[in-house]
Amino acid sequence: MDLNPAMRQTLRKPVQWVVGLTGGIGSGKTAVSNRLHELGATVIDTDEIAHSLTQPDGLAIPSIRTAFGDAAVNADGSMNRNYMRGLVFKNPDQRVILEKILHPLIRESVQNRLDQGAPNYFLIVVPLLFEKGGWNELMDEIVVVDCPIEQQVRRVIQRNNWTEEQVLAVINNQASRSVRIEGADHVIENTQGITELIEKIDFLHRKIIKKAQK
Numbered sequence: 001m002d003l004n005p006a007m008r009q010t011l012r013k014p015v016q017w018v019v020g021l022t023g024g025i026g027s028g029k030t031a032v033s034n035r036l037h038e039l040g041a042t043v044i045d046t047d048e049i050a051h052s053l054t055q056p057d058g059l060a061i062p063s064i065r066t067a068f069g070d071a072a073v074n075a076d077g078s079m080n081r082n083y084m085r086g087l088v089f090k091n092p093d094q095r096v097i098l099e100k101i102l103h104p105l106i107r108e109s110v111q112n113r114l115d116q117g118a119p120n121y122f123l124i125v126v127p128l129l130f131e132k133g134g135w136n137e138l139m140d141e142i143v144v145v146d147c148p149i150e151q152q153v154r155r156v157i158q159r160n161n162w163t164e165e166q167v168l169a170v171i172n173n174q175a176s177r178s179v180r181i182e183g184a185d186h187v188i189e190n191t192q193g194i195t196e197l198i199e200k201i202d203f204l205h206r207k208i209i210k211k212a213q214k
């Protein structure tokens with residue numbers, strides 16, 4: 001599924017411990033990364049970077065306009081996310097074009113942040129860790145947050161007010177749960193409430209810290 005050779009540009013591994021966090025849409029990546037941030041992880045979130053690259057006058061906007069036309073850019077100069085979502089999750093060819101614009105810029109930003117160092121360990125949130133090449137090599141360990149597809153769908157409908165069809169369109173463009181679980185060093189099952197999730201994350205953090213301090 002590695003369709004973007006630019007993603008294979010090598011990222012320089014820092015001296016600090018690096019944890020990769022991935023999971024399908026709505027699985028709970030942000031919930032996990034927010035808690036690990038509170039506990040002291042230095043979080044680099046590739047979704048957040050992608051958002052900042054597509055804000056008004058974001059670095060990616062000129063290329064997005066050239067590739068997808070004026071309809072892809074709002075009047076304020078930000079990417080039109082509704083338009084692009086409708087386009088790319090129905091048309092893998094278009095998704096690849098958008099990824100070819102954004103992914104090299106995302107990697108450059110990740111490298112800049114890695115170069116700034118971290119007091120404890122890095123947590124890099126990469127939704128497409130198993131779909132795209134070049135991330136595995138950077139990670140000392142990989143954490144997958146997982147729940148059944150029905151739960152992903154319910155959570156995203158509630159959070160984003162999307163239809164079931166919209167959520168499934170994204171899921172169909174992502175790796176399967178089994179592919180992610182096979183590649184994981186730790187799986188956080190996020191099937192219960194937030195309290196249970198926090199307990200699991202706190203336990204995981206203590207394990208990570210022990211390895212990061214060796």
Ligand SMILES: CC(C)(COP(=O)(O)OP(=O)(O)OC[C@H]1O[C@@H](n2cnc3c(N)ncnc32)[C@H](O)[C@@H]1O)[C@@H](O)C(=O)NCCC(=O)NCCS
Pocket residue numbers: 023024025026046047050081084085088095098099102126127128170173174
């Ligand atoms: C398609 C876009 C415009 C939709 O925007 P929207 O605001 O609806 O979603 P948002 O950016 O918040 O992403 C939400 C989730 O969608 C999934 N997702 C995003 N991009 C992709 C993709 N290229 N392939 C599969 N799933 C994706 C991820 O689970 C992500 O966490 C946007 O996701 C985008 O610009 N995607 C390309 C950048 C990318 O690949 N990001 C992932 C970082 S590795």
Ligand SMILES: Nc1ncnc2c1ncn2[C@@H]1O[C@H](COP(=O)(O)OP(=O)(O)OP(=O)(O)O)[C@@H](O)[C@H]1O
Pocket residue numbers: 023024025026027028029030031032047127155156159190191192193194197
């Ligand atoms: N254990 C849980 N109990 C209740 N709600 C949860 C739980 N875990 C996550 N949620 C909620 O589900 C939604 C999806 O979680 P979150 O945003 O963390 O997922 P994500 O993997 O980051 O999603 P995306 O791929 O879209 O960025 C959020 O509204 C979050 O508050």
